[in-house]
Every structure is written in structure tokens, then in C-alpha cells.
Amino acid sequence: MNGHNPVKTFFAVAACRLTRWGLRVAHRGGTTLPGRSALLFDKKILEVVSSGMEIIVVTGTNGKTTTCSMLRNALQESGVDPLSNISGANLLTGITAEFTALATLSGKPKKHFAIVECDEGALKKVVPLIHPKVIVVTNLFRDQLDRYGEVMHTLEEIRTGVGLVPDTTLCLNADCSLTSSLANGVPNKVFYYGIGPDAVDQKNTDESNDLSDAKYCINCGTEYEYDYHTYQHLGGFRCPKCGYKRAATNIEVSSINKISPKGSDITVRFQDENQDITIGLPALYNIYNGIAAIGAYEAAGWKRSDITQSLGKVASSFGRMETFTYNNVDIQMILVKNPAGCNQSLSYLSSMENDYVAVFCLNDKTADGHDISWIWDADFEKVANDKNCKKIYVSGTRATDIRLRLKYAGADESIISLVEDENELLKAMTSHSLPVFALPNYTSMLSLRAVVGAATGKKEFWKDQK
Amino acid sequence: MSDRKLKIAHLYPEVLNLYGDRGNILCLKKRLEWRGIDCEVTEVKLGDNQSLSDFDIFFIGGGQDFEQEVLLNDLRSGKGDSIRSAVEGGKVFLCICGGYQMMGHYYQTKEGEKLPFLGVVDYHTIGGDVRMIGNYAFRLPTESGGSDVVGFENHSGRTYLGEGVKPLGTVLAGYGNNGEDKTEGVRYKNLFGSYSHGPILPKNPAFADHLIKTALKERYGSDELESLPDTYENEAHDYVLDKVLRGDMSGD
Numbered sequence: 136m137n138g139h140n141p142v143k144t145f146f147a148v149a150a151c152r153l154t155r156w157g158l159r160v161a162h163r164g165g166t167t168l169p170g171r172s173a174l175l176f177d178k179k180i181l182e183v184v185s186s187g188m189e190i191i192v193v194t195g196t197n198g199k200t201t202t203c204s205m206l207r208n209a210l211q212e213s214g215v216d217p218l219s220n221i222s223g224a225n226l227l228t229g230i231t232a233e234f235t236a237l238a239t240l241s242g243k244p245k246k247h248f249a250i251v252e253c254d255e256g257a258l259k260k261v262v263p264l265i266h267p268k269v270i271v272v273t274n275l276f277r278d279q280l281d282r283y284g285e286v287m288h289t290l291e292e293i294r295t296g297v298g299l300v301p302d303t304t305l306c307l308n309a310d311c312s313l314t315s316s317l318a319n320g321v322p323n324k325v326f327y328y329g330i331g332p333d334a335v336d337q338k339n340t341d342e343s344n345d346l347s348d349a350k351y352c353i354n355c356g357t358e359y360e361y362d363y364h365t366y367q368h369l370g371g372f373r374c375p376k377c378g379y380k381r382a383a384t385n386i387e388v389s390s391i392n393k394i395s396p397k398g399s400d401i402t403v404r405f406q407d408e409n410q411d412i413t414i415g416l417p418a419l420y421n422i423y424n425g426i427a428a429i430g431a432y433e434a435a436g437w438k439r440s441d442i443t444q445s446l447g448k449v450a451s452s453f454g455r456m457e458t459f460t461y462n463n464v465d466i467q468m469i470l471v472k473n474p475a476g477c478n479q480s481l482s483y484l485s486s487m488e489n490d491y492v493a494v495f496c497l498n499d500k501t502a503d504g505h506d507i508s509w510i511w512d513a514d515f516e517k518v519a520n521d522k523n524c525k526k527i528y529v530s531g532t533r534a535t536d537i538r539l540r541l542k543y544a545g546a547d548e549s550i551i552s553l554v555e556d557e558n559e560l561l562k563a564m565t566s567h568s569l570p571v572f573a574l575p576n577y578t579s580m581l582s583l584r585a586v587v588g589a590a591t592g593k594k595e596f597w598k599d600q601k
Numbered sequence: 602m603s604d605r606k607l608k609i610a611h612l613y614p615e616v617l618n619l620y621g622d623r624g625n626i627l628c629l630k631k632r633l634e635w636r637g638i639d640c641e642v643t644e645v646k647l648g649d650n651q652s653l654s655d656f657d658i659f660f661i662g663g664g665q666d667f668e669q670e671v672l673l674n675d676l677r678s679g680k681g682d683s684i685r686s687a688v689e690g691g692k693v694f695l696c697i698c699g700g701y702q703m704m705g706h707y708y709q710t711k712e713g714e715k716l717p718f719l720g721v722v723d724y725h726t727i728g729g730d731v732r733m734i735g736n737y738a739f740r741l742p743t744e745s746g747g748s749d750v751v752g753f754e755n756h757s758g759r760t761y762l763g764e765g766v767k768p769l770g771t772v773l774a775g776y777g778n779n780g781e782d783k784t785e786g787v788r789y790k791n792l793f794g795s796y797s798h799g800p801i802l803p804k805n806p807a808f809a810d811h812l813i814k815t816a817l818k819e820r821y822g823s824d825e826l827e828s829l830p831d832t833y834e835n836e837a838h839d840y841v842l843d844k845v846l847r848g849d850m851s852g853d
């Protein structure tokens with residue numbers, strides 16, 4: 136590439152590989168250090184080592200990781216092994232590490248396709264270097280407020296990133312009034328996806344609607360009217376004053392035929408046909424992830440049947456509905472990190488027809504957000520008052536906070552136990568011969584996943600990747 | 602004593618609901634219920650013009666900047682005056698973050714623009730570049746119960762109290778009103794203002810009960826209140842207090 140120094144490139148790639156190799160020899164799953172060492176030698180190394188690739192970037196508050204694994208899976212089923220990063224490494228350093236490690240020493244990429252999960256705040260640094268074919272924005276909810284300030288600020292960060300790549304196609308969730316506003320005044324091609332009015336109950340007014348993250352029109356401040364809600368502020372919104380409304384979609388879920396703990400059967404309306412599709416992951420938010428993945432594939436112009444046929448086979452990704460069996464007890468791990476995602480997971484638990492054990496792990500480390508007050512915005516009442524929930528464990532640095540939340544949600548105090556140590560926790564939670572649902576937040580998921588993974592013979596995550 | 606009842610007004614729940622604020626309402630409700638005291642919570646939203654004179658406790662939370670304009674218009678349309686007379690009449694107010702700032706005279710943005718607020722109490726807020734974020738703790742004076750309060754603050758506005766205006770407490774660790782003078786929040790009549798969300802009440806049961814007692818005394822002349830088993834509350838409180846006093850302001 137013009138303007139890039141081959142010597143710098145060589146040292147950057149070598150430094151990255153060496154650091155990564157060193158970490159693996161030391162059995163540490165380091166994900167950002169190799170990227171940092173590469174950046175030390177060449178600040179724009181990412182532009183060199185991604186040159187000429189076809190890349191889909193996924194950003195947004197919820198669903199990034201699952202949407203990425205659906206896309207990755209579709210490519211793999213079709214015989215292509217794409218480059219992709221992992222959830223803990225979705226900032227500039229982590230993404231740089233992935234690309235640099237898979238380049239030749241002269242800086243040529245060894246792969247042609249990439250699926251990149253990108254943090255909302257990092258988008259503006261990453262996309263001008265990798266020139267993605269498509270950027271998917273899944274949705275915007277409150278998340279880790281102490282790190283980004285407010286949801287509007289996050290939206291502006293994404294808008295800045297999008298503004299730097301006018302040739303990229305935007306694939307936007309039409310049901311999210313915040314997300315779809317990214318199309319306003321930009322030259323980019325826009326591809327809209329969503330869940331259509333006939334797919335959900337027209338009378339569906341989400342009970343958490345009072346806590347909407349976007350109640351007022353982003354253009355003029357008037358309260359939106361809704362034809363229907365899917366969940367939280369997502370749905371058929373329209374502003375009675377300025378006319379801003381849910382855009383006409385390029386593809387949408389036209390009906391939801393069956394939802395079960397194993398997955399969902401849906402019908403998707405394309406511009407030229409309707410297709411019945413199975414999504415192998417449960418709950419409504421995975422229907423959103425599925426339609427986002429199909430949208431991204433369509434927007435990229437890749438082969439439709441690859442994605443539509445692979446969605447039924449998509450495996451749960453790291454800590455997101457991942458399942459384990461320990462001493463004949465099934466454990467399902469569901470990452471929760473904000474009220475919107477947490478409410479969906481709590482609804483999933485309370486939809487169980489049999490007895491179960493619930494485990495809540497809450498840490499307040501930097502990667503989680505130091506502010507854990509969002510637990511009071513999530514409806515723990517759904518599980519606290521569920522008669523099928525026979526036992527509750529709490530753990531993590533802020534276990535006492537989650538226990539207090541459960542008390543005020545109405546949980547029977549006699550069924551709650553606080554267990555700090557993860558090994559003890561694994562033994563205790565599987566001692567009831569009941570299925571276990573563990574809902575950790577990010578860093579508590581990493582440590583619980585390590586213990587459960589080791590005990591059940593599942594690999595450490597970074598070893599899974601290559 | 603089961604014939605007692607308190608009426609709570611949740612002001613602007615549809616716009617001021619950040620950072621778990623609704624946990625404060627839930628906390629008051631449960632702590633009243635557990636003592637057999639009836640409790641009625643009314644949401645007072647934008648455009649609602651009902652009388653505010655029969656409520657005992659008012660709660661107003663924090664919001665996003667974008668939404669504050671919508672709110673200021675509603676306050677100017679008359680609700681502001683009702684709020685002012687409720688405060689002067691000794692009603693209990695718990696005002697958090699944006700709701701706290703709003704009871705002062707004005708908010709001056711970084712660019713120098715002055716947004717006029719209610720001016721119920723003599724203080725003002727100035728926008729800054731530094732965001733004051735983190736777990737923190739402050740000590741209440743005896744007149745507010747004397748307990749140590751823990752919470753989480755997240756504000757870039759620095760609040761300065763007018764001459765003779767009493768703070769809610771003295772900062773033990775963290776920033777408080779402005780990061781300079783060790784004051785946190787405001788106490789005026791029975792209005793309690795604070796930057797602490799988290800939410801503030803569940804982890805600070807002594808402060809929650811102080812609000813309840815103040816409201817009971819206003820309505821019934823007696824603040825008799827039985828104690829509750831607060832093990833979970835106190836353990837969550839002590840964990841944060843211990844952490845911030847050690848100087849561990851983050852979670853790493």
C-alpha cells in the first residue's frame with residue numbers, strides 16, 4: 136500500500152506474533168497485548184493487514200457476539216474460514232491483534248473474509264482502517280453508563296465512525312429509533328431489517344416500556360406513537376409531529392411460527408420471496424440477531440442460502456446460552472450486562488415449565504462498568520416470584536448487591552445463598568439435581584466459564600478460536 | 602398502627618429514570634409494607650396537572666441531557682410552583698442527580714449558557730470537563746440521622762451551595778457536590794438532594810427510614826417506626842463503605 140513502510144510492517148507483524156506466541160506458551164489467553172505491541176511499531180498496521188479483504192463489522196449494544204458467530208458459522212458451513220475477533224477483544228488493539236497475527240511478514244492478509252465485532256466507542260478508530268463492506272448496527276440500549284456516559288453519546292460515537300466510511304453499506308435495525316437515525320443525512324447505502332407488525336402481538340406493550348431508552352423523537356422531542364412493540368423501545372415507532380418513523384424494510388421477519396427453549400421457527404420476507412427459517416437459539420432477541428445476520432449477508436451480496444441454512448445449526452457462543460453438563464446436571468450460561476438483555480434472559484427463565492436453580496454473578500470491574508445500579512432497572516421480580524425457581528445462588532464482587540436486589544424483588548430469603556469461590560459455587564449449584572441457569576456479567580462470566588469449562592472438559596475460549 | 606398510610610409521588614418517571622432510580626421507590630414501598638404501613642405510589646408525568654398537596658414523599662431522579670428541555674417546559678407550565686410550595690410546606694423530597702440540580706437556581710453549561718431551574722433552594726451548578734464518577738461515601742449530620750451513606754456518583758456538573766445553605770452530608774471518600782469543598786448534596790427543610798444513585802436508599806436503610814420517619818411525623822405527629830432485620834442491606838452497605846475508605850474506588 137502507498138505510504139506504508141515495509142520495514143515498519145515487518146516489525147509490527149513480527150512483534151504481534153511473538154507476543155501472542157509468548158502468551159500462549161505461558162498459558163495465558165491474552166487478547167490485547169499482541170495488538171499493542173504491533174501498534175508500537177506501526178500505528179496504521181491494521182490498514183495494511185486488512186487491505187483488499189471483504190469485511191462485515193457488527194456493532195450496537197446487544198447481540199454483537201451472537202450475530203458475529205451466526206455470520207462466521209454461515210461462512211464456515213460454506214467452506215470458508217473467515218478471520219474473526221472475540222468478544223473481549225473488540226477495541227482497536229484486539230482487532231489489530233487478530234488481523235496482524237493472520238498476515239504474512241510483508242503484511243499481506245492470509246484470509247479474504249472477516250467478521251469483526253466492534254465496540255461502539257472504538258468504531259471510529261477501526262472502520263477507517265479496515266474499510267468494511269457492511270456495518271451492522273444491532274440496537275442501542277443503556278449499557279455500562281459510567282464508561283460511555285449516556286446512550287445518546289454512544290449513538291454519536293457510532294455516527295462519527297459511520298461518517299468516516301461513505302462507501303460502506305449500513306445495515307440497520309429499523310425497529311430501533313436510535314439506530315435507524317444513523318441513516319439521516321449520510322451518503323451511505325442503507326439496508327434495513329426488522330421484525331414486522333404481523334410477527335408480534337399487536338397488543339404487545341412491553342411491561343418495561345416505562346423505562347424506554349428512547350421515548351421521545353430524536354429529531355423534535357415529541358413522544359413517539361407505536362403501532363406495535365417487540366421489546367423495550369423496539370417496534371413500529373412514528374413521530375406524530377415531524378414524521379420520523381420506522382423505515383420500510385429490505386427484509387423482515389413476517390411471522391414467528393414457533394418459539395421454544397431450543398430455538399425459533401420464523402418466516403422471513405425478502406424482496407423477491409418468503410422463506411421459512413429455523414434459528415437454533417431460543418428467545419426473541421436471538422430472532423433479532425438472526426435477522427441482523429441475514430440482513431448483513433444480503434447487504435454484503437453474499438450467497439443467501441449459506442446464512443439461511445446455517446442459522447438452525449448455530450452453536451451457542453462463549454457464555455451466551457452456552458451449555459455444559461456436570462455430574463449429570465445441565466448448566467446453561469447466559470451473559471447479562473444491561474437491563475434490556477437481562478430482562479430477556481429473566482423472561483426466558485420464567486418461561487420454564489420445570490423447576491430450576493438460578494445463579495447470578497455480578498462483578499464491578501472496569502470491563503463490566505463500575506456502576507452496577509442497572510440491576511435495579513431489570514425485572515428480577517420475574518424470577519424472584521417464579522415458583523419453579525427453587526434455589527438461588529449469588530456470587531461475584533458485588534454479590535451482596537444482587538442479593539439485596541433479589542430481596543426487594545420479593546425472593547424468599549431462605550432459598551438464597553452467597554458463595555464466593557467459583558469451585559464451591561459449581562459444586563453447590565449442581566447439588567440439587569435440577570437444571571441450572573447461570574446469569575453472570577462479563578468478567579464474572581470469564582471466571583465462572585473457566586471453572587465450569589475445566590470441570591466439564593470444554594476448552595478455554597481462546598483455544599477454541601483457531 | 603396499621604391505619605397509617607403514606608402517599609408517594611414519583612415525579613417524571615418517564616424521563617427521569619436513569620441509574621436504577623426506581624429502586625428508591627421500590628425500597629420505600631417495601632419498607633413501609635414490611636411494617637404494615639399502607640403505601641400508595643402515584644406517577645406524576647409530563648403534562649399531568651393533578652394537585653400535589655396531598656402527597657407525603659416526592660421522588661425525583663436523574664435523566665439524560667436530551668430530555669431535560671422537555672421537562673423544563675413542563676415545570677414552567679405551573680408544576681414548578683406546586684413543587685415549590687410542597688417543599689416550603691415541609692413535605693419530604695428526595696432529589697437525585699439531575700433532579701437535585703433542578704431544585705437549584707440554574708445550570709451553566711461549559712459553553713456559558715445558563716439554563717434557569719426552579720430555584721427552590723439557593724445553589725447552582727456549573728458544567729465541567731471532568732466527569733466525577735465512582736463509588737463514594739458521605740456522613741450525614743445528626744439532624745439527618747447521622748449515618749454513613751454509600752452510593753455511586755456520575756456527574757460533570759459541579760454544584761455550589763449558597764451562603765448558609767446546609768449540605769446533606771460531608772464527603773468521606775469521592776467527589777460530592779464539586780470535588781472541592783467536601784460537601785455533598787443539600788438539606789433544606791425536608792428536601793434531601795444528592796448526587797448518589799446506585800440507587801441511594803436500598804443500601805442505606807438508616808437513611809431510608811429517616812425519610813419515612815420524617816414523613817410520618819409530618820402527617821401523624823409521631824415518627825414511631827419498628828426496626829427491620831437489615832442484614833442484606835447492611836452487608837451490601839458495608840462492602841462499599843469498606844472499599845471506598847480503603848481507597849479502592851474501582852472494582853479491579
Ligand SMILES: [Zn+2]
Pocket residue numbers: 352353354355356357374375376377378379
Ligand atoms: Zn419528531
